[in-house]
Amino acid sequence: MSLYSKILSVPLTLVPRKIINQQNDVTIVQKGIEKKIKKLFGGSLAIREVDTGSTNACEQELMALTNTYYDIERFGIHFVASPRHADMLMVTGPVSRNMAEALKKTYEATPDPKIVVAVGDDAIDGGIFKGSYAVLDGVHNVIPVNFQIPGDPPSAMTILSSLLYILNIIDDKSDQKKQ
Amino acid sequence: MQNLFFTSLLVLTGGSIISLIVQRDTKLSYVSSVFSMFGSLLALIFSIGALITQSTLTTTLPTSFPMFNISLHIDPLAAFFILIVSLIALPASLYGIVYMKQYAIEYNLGVFGFFYNIFLISLLLVITAHNALYFLFVWEIMSLSSLFLVIFENKKLQIIKSGFIYFIMTHAATAFILLSFLLLFQFTGSFDFETIKQHFASIPFVIQTIIFLCMIIGFGTKAGIVPFHIWLPWAHSAAPSHVSSLMSGVMIKIGIFMLFKMFLDILPQTPLWLGYVVLIIGAVSSILGVLYALSEHDIKRLLAYHSIENIGIILLGLGSGLIFIALKQPSLAMLAITAGLFHTLNHAVFKSLLFLGAGSVISQTHTRNIEEYGGLIKLMPYTAIFFLVGAVAISGLPPFNGFVSEWLTFQSLFSGIATSSILIKSIFIFGAACLTFTGGLAAACFVKAFGITFLARSRSIESEKATEVSPLLLISMGTLAVLCLTLGVFSFFVITNIQLIVKSLSLFASKTSSLSSTGISLQVNQNVAHLNMPVIFLVMAVFIALSFGLVYIVSRKQKVVLRTVWDCGFNALSPKMEITATGFSRTLILIFRGIFQPSKQHEIEYVDADIRYFSKSKTVTLGIVNIYEAYLYYPLHNGLSIISKQIRKIQSGNVNQYLLYIFILLLGLLIFARY
Numbered sequence: 001m002s003l004y005s006k007i008l009s010v011p012l013t014l015v016p017r018k019i020i021n022q023q024n025d026v027t028i029v030q031k032g033i034e035k036k037i038k039k040l041f042g043g044s045l046a047i048r049e050v051d052t053g054s055t056n057a058c059e060q061e062l063m064a065l066t067n068t069y070y071d072i073e074r075f076g077i078h079f080v081a082s083p084r085h086a087d088m089l090m091v092t093g094p095v096s097r098n099m100a101e102a103l104k105k106t107y108e109a110t111p112d113p114k115i116v117v118a119v120g121d122d123a124i125d126g127g128i129f130k131g132s133y134a135v136l137d138g139v140h141n142v143i144p145v146n147f148q149i150p151g152d153p154p155s156a157m158t159i160l161s162s163l164l165y166i167l168n169i170i171d172d173k174s175d176q177k178k179q
Numbered sequence: 180m181q182n183l184f185f186t187s188l189l190v191l192t193g194g195s196i197i198s199l200i201v202q203r204d205t206k207l208s209y210v211s212s213v214f215s216m217f218g219s220l221l222a223l224i225f226s227i228g229a230l231i232t233q234s235t236l237t238t239t240l241p242t243s244f245p246m247f248n249i250s251l252h253i254d255p256l257a258a259f260f261i262l263i264v265s266l267i268a269l270p271a272s273l274y275g276i277v278y279m280k281q282y283a284i285e286y287n288l289g290v291f292g293f294f295y296n297i298f299l300i301s302l303l304l305v306i307t308a309h310n311a312l313y314f315l316f317v318w319e320i321m322s323l324s325s326l327f328l329v330i331f332e333n334k335k336l337q338i339i340k341s342g343f344i345y346f347i348m349t350h351a352a353t354a355f356i357l358l359s360f361l362l363l364f365q366f367t368g369s370f371d372f373e374t375i376k377q378h379f380a381s382i383p384f385v386i387q388t389i390i391f392l393c394m395i396i397g398f399g400t401k402a403g404i405v406p407f408h409i410w411l412p413w414a415h416s417a418a419p420s421h422v423s424s425l426m427s428g429v430m431i432k433i434g435i436f437m438l439f440k441m442f443l444d445i446l447p448q449t450p451l452w453l454g455y456v457v458l459i460i461g462a463v464s465s466i467l468g469v470l471y472a473l474s475e476h477d478i479k480r481l482l483a484y485h486s487i488e489n490i491g492i493i494l495l496g497l498g499s500g501l502i503f504i505a506l507k508q509p510s511l512a513m514l515a516i517t518a519g520l521f522h523t524l525n526h527a528v529f530k531s532l533l534f535l536g537a538g539s540v541i542s543q544t545h546t547r548n549i550e551e552y553g554g555l556i557k558l559m560p561y562t563a564i565f566f567l568v569g570a571v572a573i574s575g576l577p578p579f580n581g582f583v584s585e586w587l588t589f590q591s592l593f594s595g596i597a598t599s600s601i602l603i604k605s606i607f608i609f610g611a612a613c614l615t616f617t618g619g620l621a622a623a624c625f626v627k628a629f630g631i632t633f634l635a636r637s638r639s640i641e642s643e644k645a646t647e648v649s650p651l652l653l654i655s656m657g658t659l660a661v662l663c664l665t666l667g668v669f670s671f672f673v674i675t676n677i678q679l680i681v682k683s684l685s686l687f688a689s690k691t692s693s694l695s696s697t698g699i700s701l702q703v704n705q706n707v708a709h710l711n712m713p714v715i716f717l718v719m720a721v722f723i724a725l726s727f728g729l730v731y732i733v734s735r736k737q738k739v740v741l742r743t744v745w746d747c748g749f750n751a752l753s754p755k756m757e758i759t760a761t762g763f764s765r766t767l768i769l770i771f772r773g774i775f776q777p778s779k780q781h782e783i784e785y786v787d788a789d790i791r792y793f794s795k796s797k798t799v800t801l802g803i804v805n806i807y808e809a810y811l812y813y814p815l816h817n818g819l820s821i822i823s824k825q826i827r828k829i830q831s832g833n834v835n836q837y838l839l840y841i842f843i844l845l846l847g848l849l850i851f852a853r854y
Contacts, residue, residue, distance in 0.1 A: 105743075
């Protein structure tokens with residue numbers, strides 16, 4: 001039950017398309033991310049990716065983040081093998097019925113505090129699979145989601161600038177708390 | 180003093196008779212156990228008294244049979260073994276009160292109580308017997324009463340088979356003992372041990388050799404030396420657990436006691452080769468015992484194999500003692516004999532503790548297969564702790580008693596390595612190497628036994644339903660667990676007393692031992708090595724307390740969240756994925772494949788036998804060859820049956836033929852009488 005009440009209580013933020021489109025210079029975004037990760041995470045952000053039945057388009061884009069052009073490992077962002085090591089969950093896909101239980105378990109296995117990001121239109125509301133019997137129409141129906149990155153699929157650049165946006169919001173919040 | 184002993188015998192006799200009287204009423208079945216408890220308590224007090232006063236009691240009751248005297252002789256050595264018997268019989272009988280209730284519906288507890296008390300009486304009488312014929316008489320009572328305890332669950336075919344193996348082996352052993360006593364009678368003219376002792380030196384060397392070998396085989400079979408050990412795993416696993424604990428903890432020690440008594444007291448000044456033989460038998464028994472224990476998945480058979488291992492360790496002490504005696508180094512011999520005697524006491528305590536623990540587990544799970552246990556530490560926490568104490572003690576780890584006696588055995592073996600002769604040196608090195616190896620493997624085996632039984636998750640529905648056993652069972656196990664610790668920490672006190680027993684043997688009169696205890700520490704060979712158990716115990720306790728304290732201080736403010744194991748989102752973590760006892764010991768079995776000769780059989784059934792892609796079922800059968808049965812006992816058995824088949828041919832059933840036999844016999848006798 002606590003999981004359902006948490007789903008209702010956690011604020012869900014959709015990263016606005018306007019912000020994504022505004023920033024398209026890779027170097028500026030990357031410098032921003034590097035600074036924020038140093039400040040917020042001590043230089044290391046561990047991400048666990050969960051595929052809940054996506055078309056693999058989002059995975060391709062996430063994988064592109066680690067190629068030589070974007071190379072996010074420079075800033076201390078890693079994709080890790082176990083949710084036990086993760087700070088952030090990135091969930092792709094519309095959540096097929098068979099993956100719902102596994103997703104819940106992954107969420108529970110991730111240590112607090114955790115950030116859950118739904119990546120792609122499928123993960124936001126089911127996308128092109130919406131209304132099908134086999135899917136649960138979005139990650140927020142199963143676990144609490146903090147942020148949603150739109151796009152079908154979001155490009156690597158989109159994901160990167162959304163990440164900066166997310167980090168900025170978290171930073172603002174932590175600053176508010178301190179005051 | 181002596182009256183106390185006879186009272187104890189009387190109480191036990193009373194227990195056995197009353198047990199038969201009340202056999203109809205299952206509610207009164209505890210009465211005989213109470214009698215055996217009381218009887219063993221009296222014997223315990225008597226033996227402590229006899230040890231304190233260092234007195235030797237001798238009584239002879241003549242009977243109307245020639246040569247057959249009921250002759251009791253209680254010297255400090257016998258008193259020490261009476262102490263062992265009664266010390267184990269007391270908690271075992273207490274355990275039996277509750278434990279036997281599970282058999283009340285199906286079997287007759289009155290008969291059990293009868294044989295149980297008779298068994299205790301015979302144990303006490305065997306130790307005190309000082310006349311060979313009388314000794315054989317009580318020895319037979321001991322064997323037969325324990326046989327009836329072994330086949331108590333007589334509705335199971337497997338148990339009858341175990342009892343049969345025990346029956347044959349124990350009587351083969353008695354035959355050898357009888358042969359040695361008859362030879363002694365032939366050359367000394369008496370069955371009295373005292374007379375034998377005086378005249379033994381006059382026996383020819385060859386006959387002496389035969390007598391020694393017969394005794395090693397006869398008493399060794401009872402003690403469970405390799406290769407005459409095959410009855411132990413069968414008998415110990417068949418009997419009810421507290422009887423197994425008595426048989427393994429005490430009865431096989433009677434074989435050891437007789438070896439000590441014969442070689443050190445009755446037939447002193449043994450030749451050097453006897454020491455070699457005993458030491459090598461000890462080394463081989465210890466290592467093969469522990470190896471077979473590793474491959475065993477039946478918890479009681481596993482413990483039985485460990486008895487063989489520990490008998491080996493005791494014989495290492497006795498063997499090196501005999502070698503030192505032959506080398507005229509009595510002070511070192513005293514050290515080795517002390518080590519052997521102390522290990523006898525220690526093994527009795529921790530092995531009966533382990534058998535009682537195993538019995539508690541079996542009474543809850545109704546199986547002896549350790550692959551079906553698991554997770555019992557949460558359901559039976561006290562049993563788990565007591566079993567762990569026993570396991571640590573038998574693995575020879577401080578601060579428990581097994582460590583001290585194994586340390587002493589090592590010290591005596593090391594002193595032997597320091598001798599000049601290259602042959603003796605190499606034999607001692609062999610013994611020390613075997614003992615080292617045995618210690619490591621024993622620890623590995625008990626990691627398996629404890630880990631698979633008590634840790635992880637339950638592997639069967641039966642073990643999920645287990646609950647903690649009744650307080651009486653816990654008290655009897657707890658007493659033995661406390662004894663394990665006390666005998667370890669206060670070993671300086673125990674060893675001082677065992678030294679007095681050793682000194683009381685005429686062989687060591689007015690000799691000083693190379694083992695001495697000053698204050699609370701033990702010293703070997705004038706400070707070559709010391710051991711200070713109380714300090715070791717304190718240091719361990721302080722370190723354990725410190726580490727717990729540190730962990731508490733560090734993690735005091737941290738929040739602890741209990742979650743299920745991360746299984747990659749699968750929903751199917753099952754106990755089948757845990758490490759099994761088979762898997763744990765498989766590596767070691769493969770390393771020693773020369774001894775085990777492991778076999779592996781794959782049986783695959785295919786959906787379509789022509790297209791071998793999809794299998795319907797796969798079965799893997801792992802097995803090991805029991806080399807003694809395969810290469811010693813089966814050929815012996817087959818040979819005997821072939822010979823008997825040949826002999827049967829002369830029985831034709833034709834009267835004329837029998838008349839011919841009589842005629843030939845008569846002719847033969849006439850010729851024999853003529854020349």
